[in-house]
Amino acid sequence: MSLHVQKQWIITPSRLPSVIRRCPKCGMKTEFKNSRKFRVNANGRLIDVWLIYRCSKCETSWNMTVWERAEAGRLDEEEYKGFLSNDPVLIEKYGNDQALFARNKAETMDERSEYSIEERDTPFPGSLEYHMEVHIKIPAGFSLRVDAILVRQLGVSRNKVKTWCEKGLVFNHGQLLSPKTRAKDGMMLQIKKEVLTCPTGDSIIQIK
Structure with missing residues (x-):
């Protein structure tokens, strides 16, 4: 990743969460798919x-x-037309609206591992203060x-990211982040790091 160009990570769920509820026709709890x-x-x-x-059965x-x-x-x-x-x-x-599920007292299946992330270049120059700056796009x-x-x-590892956060190296638009922070559309992740270069030319990221 270039030191001087910001990136964009586009997060796309591979599958929308299903709802678990009692199906009156099946007479048991089943998976209802979006x-x-x-x-x-x-x-x-x-x-x-x-x-x-709709009931999957x-x-x-x-x-x-x-x-x-x-x-x-x-x-x-426009939303009404949508x-x-x-x-x-x-x-x-x-x-994907968990608050909406809660209002409807709907039990959801956890599909959070099923998503993809596409990386794109942006035309925006990165700040020399950070090694990495990434715009987040998420539904x-x-x-x-x-x-x-x-x-x-x-x-x-997750522990490595936790260490970065504890050392004050992870930001969102200049504000310190906790590793447990939920990603929001429009967030810009910024990480202060030191980059060492191997003889092969590959980059290794190390914490200062």
Whole structure:
């Protein structure tokens, strides 16, 4: 990774969380998978929006409430159109929203290990104060800790990342980070490090 160019890490869940609930047709708890479809009902100026889940065994549907009896003016116009067209961005947003699951008293399966990270160059020069500066792009509602991202991308141990944080070497836009901090869209990870170069030209990252 260049010392002078900022990067972007684009985090994409490989699978949206499923819901575990009792299926009335199967007569037992089963996995309900996200159908990637919304259901919208407009009654006058009141709007209901649900995200549809289906039993993996019999296809019985369960609707998770996104909006209930909401006045039309409360909904963003573009988002409302997205509900009608099953916008994939909104599917990802609400299909990963843990607060929404909690409001619906929905038990979710943990799919947090199923995600990919794509690295891209940016045109922005990096600060000489840091070895690494990375812009994070992550879907709203997708819960992932900063240390998990660094472990995966840098090939280091979780304890190593914890040590970096304890030594005050990991930042978000100049503010010190805890390894347990949850990644947010727009976050910029900054790490102060010393880079040594092997005879082969490979870079080895060492803490100061």
